[in-house]
Amino acid sequence: MLLSIKTKLKLSLIQETIMSKHAGIARFTYNWGLATWQQLYKDGLKPDKYVLKKFFNNHVKPEFTWIKEKGICQKITQYAFDHLGDAFSRFFAHIGGYPNFKKKGHHDSFTIDASGKPIPVGGKSIKLPTIGWVKTYEGLPHTTCKSITISRTADNWFIAFAYEQTHEPTVKQHDVVVGVDLGVKELATLSTGVVFPNPKHYKTHLEKLRRLSRNFARKTKGSNNRQSCKIQLAKHHAKVANLRNNTIHQITTFLCKNHAKIVVEDLNISGMLSNHKLAQVIADCGFHEFKRQLEYKAKKFGCEIIIASRWFPSSKTCSNCGYIQDMPLKERIYNCGSCGHSIDRDLNAAINLSRLAKA
Known part of the structure; x- marks a missing residue:
C-alpha cells in the first residue's frame, strides 16, 4: 500500500x-x-x-x-x-x-x-x-x-x-457493525455508546487569533514588524490546524483498528457551511478530513467503510420502532411520538446507521 x-x-x-x-x-x-x-x-x-x-x-x-x-x-x-x-x-x-x-x-x-x-x-x-x-x-x-x-x-x-508500506489487518475488538454519527456538540458518537467530545480548537484559540490579527492589521505595510506579525499569525493558524488533525487522527485510528465495519453518513458539508450561524463551528469539526482519513485507514488496518446516503433520515427515525418524525436541531433528546422511546439524538442516529449496513 x-x-x-x-x-x-x-x-x-x-x-x-x-x-x-x-x-x-x-x-x-x-x-x-x-x-x-x-x-x-x-x-x-x-x-x-x-x-x-x-x-x-x-x-x-x-x-x-x-x-x-x-x-x-x-x-x-x-x-x-x-x-x-x-x-x-x-x-x-x-x-x-x-x-x-x-x-x-x-x-x-x-x-x-x-x-x-x-x-x-x-x-x-x-x-x-x-x-x-x-x-x-x-x-x-x-x-x-x-x-x-x-x-x-x-x-x-x-x-x-x-x-x-505493508500492513496486515489488525485484530478487531468489535466484529459487529458500528455506526458513527458526526456532530457539532459531540464530534463523533458511536452506536456502541462511545462518545468523542468536540474539543472546538478554533473557538478555544479564537481570542488569541483576534489579538494577533489586530496587531498584524495595525503594522505598516512592508515593514519588518508586519512580517514578524504575519509569521506569528501563520504559526497560530498552523497550531490550531495541527490540533484539529491530531484529534481526528486519534478517533479515526481507533475506529479502523478496533471495528470490522464502519458506517458513516455522507454529509453535505458545503450546504451546512451556508448556515452562517453554524459555519464556524462546522468548519472547525473537519468532517471532510474525518471521512478522508477513514477511507485510507480502512485499507491500512483491514476494515470496511460504508457511506450512507445523505438523504437517509438517521436523526429522524426511531431506533426502537422505526417511526419517522421531524427533529429540529435544538432538540437533543429523541422522544418517539409512536412508542414513547426516549434516547439521545446522536446515539439514536448512530444506531440507525449501524442497522443500515445490516439491511
Missing part, C-alpha cells in the same frame, strides 16, 4: 535560502504556464502541459540564468507544469475550481526527484538531489521514494514523500 509521510526539516539559514529559491522558481514557472495557457485560449488554441513544458525548456528557460543557478534542481520546472496540468484536469472534471496564480509566501512548495532514480531515505538526515544533506527532527523509515515534495508552513519547512 502506498502511503505518505510528512515531517519537519531542521535547516540552517543558508539551506532556508536555497529552499526559498526553489519555491520561487516553481512559483514563477507555474504562473508563466497559467498566463500562457490563458493567452492561448484567447487566441483560439487548445494548450496542454506538454506543449508548454517543451516551449518553456527550449525558449524561455535559457533567457533566465537564475533558473540554472548552481545548486538548483532543474526538475522543479517540470513538476510545476505537471501540477498545472493536474489543476486544469480537476477543473474540467468539475472536481476543483479554476487554477489561480500563486503568491509569494502562500503555500510555497516544490517537488524534486533524482532523474528517475530512487531516492534513499532513512534516519534523521536525507540527501536531496543537488541540494545536499538536510536534517529532520524525527527519524525517517529506511526506504526509497521516487520524488519528494518540500513545502513551507509559516516559517517552517516540511518534507513529504510516498513509499510502499
Whole structure:
C-alpha cells in the first residue's frame, strides 16, 4: 500500500535560502504556464502541459540564468507544469475550481526527484538531489521514494514523500457493525455508546487569533514588524490546524483498528457551511478530513467503510420502532411520538446507521 509521510526539516539559514529559491522558481514557472495557457485560449488554441513544458525548456528557460543557478534542481520546472496540468484536469472534471496564480509566501512548495532514480531515505538526515544533506527532527523509515515534495508552513519547512508500506489487518475488538454519527456538540458518537467530545480548537484559540490579527492589521505595510506579525499569525493558524488533525487522527485510528465495519453518513458539508450561524463551528469539526482519513485507514488496518446516503433520515427515525418524525436541531433528546422511546439524538442516529449496513 502506498502511503505518505510528512515531517519537519531542521535547516540552517543558508539551506532556508536555497529552499526559498526553489519555491520561487516553481512559483514563477507555474504562473508563466497559467498566463500562457490563458493567452492561448484567447487566441483560439487548445494548450496542454506538454506543449508548454517543451516551449518553456527550449525558449524561455535559457533567457533566465537564475533558473540554472548552481545548486538548483532543474526538475522543479517540470513538476510545476505537471501540477498545472493536474489543476486544469480537476477543473474540467468539475472536481476543483479554476487554477489561480500563486503568491509569494502562500503555500510555497516544490517537488524534486533524482532523474528517475530512487531516492534513499532513512534516519534523521536525507540527501536531496543537488541540494545536499538536510536534517529532520524525527527519524525517517529506511526506504526509497521516487520524488519528494518540500513545502513551507509559516516559517517552517516540511518534507513529504510516498513509499510502499505493508500492513496486515489488525485484530478487531468489535466484529459487529458500528455506526458513527458526526456532530457539532459531540464530534463523533458511536452506536456502541462511545462518545468523542468536540474539543472546538478554533473557538478555544479564537481570542488569541483576534489579538494577533489586530496587531498584524495595525503594522505598516512592508515593514519588518508586519512580517514578524504575519509569521506569528501563520504559526497560530498552523497550531490550531495541527490540533484539529491530531484529534481526528486519534478517533479515526481507533475506529479502523478496533471495528470490522464502519458506517458513516455522507454529509453535505458545503450546504451546512451556508448556515452562517453554524459555519464556524462546522468548519472547525473537519468532517471532510474525518471521512478522508477513514477511507485510507480502512485499507491500512483491514476494515470496511460504508457511506450512507445523505438523504437517509438517521436523526429522524426511531431506533426502537422505526417511526419517522421531524427533529429540529435544538432538540437533543429523541422522544418517539409512536412508542414513547426516549434516547439521545446522536446515539439514536448512530444506531440507525449501524442497522443500515445490516439491511
